Amino acid sequence: MSYETITYEKFPSGFAKITLNRPDKMNAVSKQMTAELSEVLKQAREEESLKCLVVTGEGGRAFCTGGDLKDLHGDLNASEAFQVLYPMKEVLYQLASFPVPTVAVLNGQARGGGCEIATACDFRFVVRNASFGFVQGKLGITPGWGGGALLYEKIRPEFAFQWLVEAEMYSSKRVAEIGWAHRLIESEELESLEQLLSGFLDKSIEQMKVWKRQYDKKLSMLAMSPVMDEEVRACAQLWESEEHKQAVNRFMNRRS
Numbered sequence: 507m508s509y510e511t512i513t514y515e516k517f518p519s520g521f522a523k524i525t526l527n528r529p530d531k532m533n534a535v536s537k538q539m540t541a542e543l544s545e546v547l548k549q550a551r552e553e554e555s556l557k558c559l560v561v562t563g564e565g566g567r568a569f570c571t572g573g574d575l576k577d578l579h580g581d582l583n584a585s586e587a588f589q590v591l592y593p594m595k596e597v598l599y600q601l602a603s604f605p606v607p608t609v610a611v612l613n614g615q616a617r618g619g620g621c622e623i624a625t626a627c628d629f630r631f632v633v634r635n636a637s638f639g640f641v642q643g644k645l646g647i648t649p650g651w652g653g654g655a656l657l658y659e660k661i662r663p664e665f666a667f668q669w670l671v672e673a674e675m676y677s678s679k680r681v682a683e684i685g686w687a688h689r690l691i692e693s694e695e696l697e698s699l700e701q702l703l704s705g706f707l708d709k710s711i712e713q714m715k716v717w718k719r720q721y722d723k724k725l726s727m728l729a730m731s732p733v734m735d736e737e738v739r740a741c742a743q744l745w746e747s748e749e750h751k752q753a754v755n756r757f758m759n760r761r762s
Contacts, residue, residue, distance in 0.1 A: 507545070507549065509546065511528055513527050516556075517699075517700070520557040521558045521699070521703055521707065522550050522560070523559075523699065524546055524560070524562075525561075525563065526562070529567065532570070533569065534571050535570065536577055540594050547597065555711065557706055557711055558606055558608065559607070560699060561601070561610050562611040562612070563612070563613050565613070565614065569624065570619065570620030571620055572617050572619035572622075577590060578590055582746075587746075595650075595734050595735065599734060602656060602730065608629070609627060609629045609631060609703065611691075612624060612630060612638070613636075613696055617638075617675070618640065619651055621653065622640075622649050622652070622656070623651075626652075626656055628721065629689075630681075630688055631687070631688060631691050632678050632681060632687045633690075633692070634690050637676060637677055638676050638681050638687075639674055639676060640653075640673060641673045642673065643670060646749030646751075646752070647744045647745060652730075652735070655730065655736070655737045656730070656734070657669070
């Protein structure tokens, strides 16, 4: 199957790669990308020879900068916002509950929903010269795809709480310090994913599935879906707030 906003490649060494492919838009997530991500994750889940799955971004500027404001604009009411946000929550849950380990290879900056996608992955390898932030708090909302709920499970809760509340961009050094980034890499290493993933690819498929089942059990993944749903609903309610509308208008005015 061919895709327009993403690419999907499978490698003989035992991994597949999903690339967010809208570099001219900093790989922002559109409705079309959401649908394609859902479809490709179903496709990848059926692959029997995968030891791990990589998610990365096209280009050198950004992994992903969150939702495309053409689809996620400030004029949506709470019900409309929920309808647009919820499909990406399902994508994140597909990622988080994928049957083998998932690795976000952050080739550039990640903001807002981009950090949510990365958090849904089991591991995060980040380039040293980039910054990362759950910046939704500066837009009058909260994370809207369930990634904030996942963040509390992936790093120490007090670190997650501070990052969400302050909504600051963190350096690669800082995200490594708080445990969000598992490895800091140089941009040149992006050219050799097999070498980067060598610690995964020298294991058997059966081993990887056992470890992933253990990890899912530790995270209580079955119980996480309704918690993520609650976050989507909370964000949708905030979508109508004046704070959010003003923040979106300020952002759009800076771009015009």
